[in-house]
Amino acid sequence: RPPAAPRHFLDLSLLDTPTLRHMLDTATRFKRAGRALGHPLAGRALALIFEKPSTRTRVSFEIGMRRLGGEVIMLSSREMQIGRGETVADTARVLSRYVDGIMLRTDREEKLRELAAHATVPVINGLTERSHPCQVMADVMTFEEQRGPIAGQRIAWIGDGNNMAKSWIEASARFGFQLRLACPEELLPDAEALAWARAQGADIQLTTSPAEAVEGARCVTTDTWVSMSDEDVESRHNILAPYRVDEALMARAAPDAIFMHCLPAHRGEEVSAGVIDGPQSVVFDEAENRLFAQQGILAWALGAA
Ligand code: CP
Numbered sequence: 684r685p686p687a688a689p690r691h692f693l694d695l696s697l698l699d700t701p702t703l704r705h706m707l708d709t710a711t712r713f714k715r716a717g718r719a720l721g722h723p724l725a726g727r728a729l730a731l732i733f734e735k736p737s738t739r740t741r742v743s744f745e746i747g748m749r750r751l752g753g754e755v756i757m758l759s760s761r762e763m764q765i766g767r768g769e770t771v772a773d774t775a776r777v778l779s780r781y782v783d784g785i786m787l788r789t790d791r792e793e794k795l796r797e798l799a800a801h802a803t804v805p806v807i808n809g810l811t812e813r814s815h816p817c818q819v820m821a822d823v824m825t826f827e828e829q830r831g832p833i834a835g836q837r838i839a840w841i842g843d844g845n846n847m848a849k850s851w852i853e854a855s856a857r858f859g860f861q862l863r864l865a866c867p868e869e870l871l872p873d874a875e876a877l878a879w880a881r882a883q884g885a886d887i888q889l890t891t892s893p894a895e896a897v898e899g900a901r902c903v904t905t906d907t908w909v910s911m912s913d914e915d916v917e918s919r920h921n922i923l924a925p926y927r928v929d930e931a932l933m934a935r936a937a938p939d940a941i942f943m944h945c946l947p948a949h950r951g952e953e954v955s956a957g958v959i960d961g962p963q964s965v966v967f968d969e970a971e972n973r974l975f976a977q978q979g980i981l982a983w984a985l986g987a988a
């Protein structure tokens with residue numbers, strides 16, 4: 684019998700709803716268990732490869748894995764042979780002999796796909812220029828902690844149609860919430876992801892008007908105007924200036940709307956200080972939940988839950 688395919692976590696569109704829901708249930712169970720968690724990943728090792736900077740993803744994967752009893756090895760692509768031309772495929776084959784899972788953050792999605800194609804252990808997407816599914820798992824978990832089941836609720840995405848927007852689009856199909864995106868014409872979200880989600884029956888509307896998008900929304904979310912893979916800083920600032928989430932925009936959302944942001948944030952750019960530091964903001968609960976969401980993903984990928 685050929686060995687079972689590794690449980691990769693590459694994008695929300697590639698996993699079904701019960702599997703994703705199971706990861707979130709595990710995340711919540713682990714969060715509630717606190718230190719009484721035990722060590723379901725004892726003896727397992729995870730390699731973390733970063734081609735781009737990170738604070739939350741790096742620390743939450745490392746601490747999350749350690750608290751489950753596993754160990755991690757942190758690798759910067761600059762210090763690996765991959766930085767000197769060793770292929771991604773060979774790196775995948777070699778690492779698979781040492782570790783039980785590999786997380787990659789890269790600004791070239793093809794590298795993630797190539798790693799997954801050649802690894803015999805699970806590969807986890809720690810952000811690419813096209814998607815950030817680990818973050819949106821934590822975001823769904825945070826919404827549900829704050830406001831109950833997300834299905835049928837309305838979420839508003841304001842600003843750049845970037846990697847986070849794509850993962851929100853996929854999440855809308857998988858978790859059954861309404862998504863309203865307000866993005867400038869120049870920075871529309873991934874058309875393929877939109878078409879895919881709509882074909883799955885997702886309720887998604889795209890507009891250029893932030894005011895329209897936040898109407899009835901129980902969560903308003905946005906992201907930096909300049910992502911790690913972007914270079915056109917000045918033109919993005921000009922194009923996205925009308926897409927700042929401020930108090931006036933929040934006032935148009937549902938009265939109990941929460942504000943989320945994956946962080947890092949830029950006060951006075953995509954969000955006003957009053958909103959991100961104000962009573963509707965749950966951004967630090969959201970950051971905290973990266974730890975538990977990751978644990979849910981890891982436990983599933985490594986076959987411990
Ligand atoms: N939100 C997020 O992924 O943050 P880092 O870039 O710090 O990992």
Ligand code: NVA
Pocket residue numbers: 810811812815845846847906907909910911912945946947
């Ligand atoms: N869109 C941002 C998310 C950072 C966590 C970026 O790609 O830089």
